Amino acid sequence: MxxxxxxxxxxxxxxxxxxxxxxxxxxxxxxxxxxxxxxxxxxxxxxxxxxxxxxxxxxxxxxxxxxxxxxxxxxxxMGAVAAERYDITSIARQHVEALADATGESAFLSARRGDETVCLLRQDGSFPIRSFVLYEGKRFPLGVASAGLAILSFLDGDAIDRYLANHSLVVEHGESHDVDTLRQRIVQTRTHGWSLNPGLIVEGSWGMGAAVFDPSGQPAWSLSLTGIESRFSAARRPEMGRLLLRHAHELTKKLCH
Amino acid sequence: MxxxxxxxxxxxxxxxxxxxxxxxxxxxxxxxxxxxxxxxxxxxxxxxxxxxxxxxxxxxxxxxxxxxxxxxxxxxxMGAVAAERYDITSIARQHVEALADATGESAFLSARRGDETVCLLRQDGSFPIRSFVLYEGKRFPLGVASAGLAILSFLDGDAIDRYLANHSLVVEHGESHDVDTLRQRIVQTRTHGWSLNPGLIVEGSWGMGAAVFDPSGQPAWSLSLTGIESRFSAARRPEMGRLLLRHAHELTKKLCH
DNA sequence: ACGGAAGCGTCCGCGTTGTGGACGGAGGGA
DNA sequence: TCCCTCCGTCCACAACGCGGACGCTTCCGT
Structure with missing residues (x-):
């Protein structure tokens, strides 16, 4: 805007x-x-x-x-006409479905749109308790939720600085979204390769995300998983992270051809 | 507008x-x-x-x-969000495909949008010579091309009169689209149940169409076929018309539930 | 039943903001 | 080089979008 x-x-x-x-x-x-x-x-x-x-x-x-x-x-x-140019969901769908199958959680594709992410795809897994914080069409600012954090974390340092300088996320999203805390979470995301949302939007609703990169190397999409806290234990997270990164990497490769 | x-x-x-x-x-x-x-x-x-x-x-x-x-x-x-409300193409796709398979021609789903039709779906048949007068996103005024004529023909008489009084199609679409000729073609379409475009837009490119009705009984969509003139012989047209009407009727029934 | 709150859609004088003729620049063809 | 066509930009002006106020409707609580 x-x-x-x-x-x-x-x-x-x-x-x-x-x-x-x-x-x-x-x-x-x-x-x-x-x-x-x-x-x-x-x-x-x-x-x-x-x-x-x-x-x-x-x-x-x-x-x-x-x-x-x-x-x-x-x-x-018009959206149907525009889909010819913008729609990666047909390519990404198999990855979203595979993530949901493998983990049992709800899996998502989100796209970066300027300073926001918007959810494009959702596929529910077999586990019957699901979080509906994220759904198709839902938008969050970058840095909020696992998808937005994954994308923000892999922007250029200058772009991250500019974004954080121009946006205050605390009012709408809580103290856990102040600049210092976000920077720590960015460091962690870069270290692991995947982001974590430990119930920061809705208590008990956790998420993990991994960035998907466009042909110019910019993080433009994210694959993510959401579910309840008990399903995102410290013991399980590395495995889920590996799965996310694998699919994100494969999708990235497909988008470069 | x-x-x-x-x-x-x-x-x-x-x-x-x-x-x-x-x-x-x-x-x-x-x-x-x-x-x-x-x-x-x-x-x-x-x-x-x-x-x-x-x-x-x-x-x-x-x-x-x-x-x-x-x-x-x-x-x-936004189009993807709106699709949830407006998209009948998933239901109609099997009919469009069946029509293309059975006839070998290109088959279409078009929707009425006010005083125009817009093409939503195209499926090419096995016959290797195809007309590209109609394709996804293409718009024609009602009464022009087989889809528009099929929809116009089954509007209420008052609505037909109003449309014909307010639109002159001759300048852009030729003398074959003057009011008297259109009225004759409307009568023929109502008699047969299907419309015919005998090369009136592009010489040699013929089409046939049948109206699909919405739950309130108004013609809101059309299934149609296009191809070259030799494939729309007088001997073949009744069979193609029967096919079109059958699929249009089945699609209409599905849309009422 | 009555009153208040909240939402609805409409109105029209005003001034904000959208308009488009004119301008200079770029690219391509003869 | 000249001409044509298209490009994007500018800014004085007035067209048209704006929104406070209005009257109406619905819902809820007393």
Whole structure:
């Protein structure tokens, strides 16, 4: 979200983007006008206007009975066209499924999108107790959750410094996300090769992640696992870490060809 | 595209929608600024500004070397979220494939989007000469091509009248698309149950289509076949029509549950 | 039943912000 | 070299997006 763009028209587009993202995040139930207004921090009439205009163009849809706004068909259509360029999920799916099979936990593919990660794929494992902190479409800032930490940890040092200087994660994500603690966890992630989220978002919901690199060597995606604390014991973590790294490495190789 | 909306903000959103659709239509190669400006009939600087703002938000991407604008990752991400609500292609795929197998022609699923159809699925058959007039993402006005004619033909009489009164298809699609000729072809389509495009868009490229109905009984999709003229002989058409109607009917039933 | 809170959608005067003609630069072809 | 086409940028101006206020509806608690 660029707050200081010099491009005329960028304010409107930025607002539309925020509104669409809020709607997207609230799928499949959708959101009310006021909920979206709170999320995007804009006056309700403004949000209502934007949503109405988006609905006229098919980018949103309005369930009048429930008063909920949803993504519209136009988003789906364009998304399908864009998939040809952006979709690595067909390649990654077998890895996500293999991770879920081997560990019994829920396995994920997340992608870096600027300063955030967004979950693209989820495959549940055989263990019947599952964490739903992460799911398709869910976004977290870099450094939050195992996927975001894995990606952040393998950015260039300058990029890490810039990100940490410009983002304060404590308010929304707790003291465990202050800069000093994050730096320690970055060091640990680089040492192990995999990241650990020891219940820092929701108590009892643990996760591990490994970065997947794009052809230019930048961490652009992450494979991760989530589950309950007892399934992420210190004895089990090295094995899970090895599995994650193996699949992340194989996926990275596939994406370079 | 609503030209007389009373919603403030609708002009801007409408312009953005047109620009995004133009980019989407030009995928996977993308388009130059001036190409999009011509398609959407807006001044080039305006288009450049809109595209730049959309690119800042991730809805478009700019290949600086080639000067081409493409759909951005945000469209893909939201599209994947919206797919949960709008995607019937997984259900329809087996029908499209079965049609291609049985006939040897290219088979399609198209969806109605307001006054247009858009192609969602394409499956090529075994016959090695194929028409590429229709492909995923391609849009035609209702009444044009076999899919659009199939859907238009089974709308309510009032809706057909309104559409024909408000749209002149002759300029872009030829004299064969004047109102009187379209009405005759609508009568024929209703009689047979399937529509025929006898090389009216590109000479030698023929097509047949059948409407698929949504739970409220409205024609919302179409299954169609395209190929070369010699493959759509008068002797073969009843059999192909029967196949189309059978699959359209089965798909319609699946969509009602 | 009544009152309050919360949310809904709409309105319209105002001023913020989007607009596009003009400009200079780049690239390609004759 | 000249011409054509396209590129991205600029900034004065007014078009159009904005949002406080309004009236209405629904839900909940007393």
């Amino acid at each position: 660029n707050m200081s763009s010099s491009i005329p028209g960028a304010q409107m587009v930025g607002r539309l983007a925020k509104v669409l993202r809020a709607v997207s995040t609230s799928m499949p139930e959708g959101s009310s006008t006021i909920q979206i207004a709170r999320v995007v921090d804009l006056p309700r009439p403004t949000v209502h206007r934007l949503l109405s205009a988006l609905t006229e163009e098919g980018f949103c849809d309005h369930d009048h009975r429930k008063g909920l706004w949803l993504l519209g068909p136009e988003v789906y259509l | 609503n030209m007389s909306s009373s919603i403030p903000g609708a002009q801007m959103v409408g312009r953005l929608a047109k620009v995004l659709r133009a980019v989407s239509t030009s995928m996977p190669e993308g388009s130059s600024t001036i190409q999009i400006a011509r398609v959407v009939d807006l001044p080039r600087p305006t288009v450049h500004r809109l595209l730049s703002a959309l690119t800042e938000e991730g809805f478009c991407d700019h290949d600086h070397r080639k000067g081409l604008w493409l759909l951005g990752p945000e469209v893909y991400l």
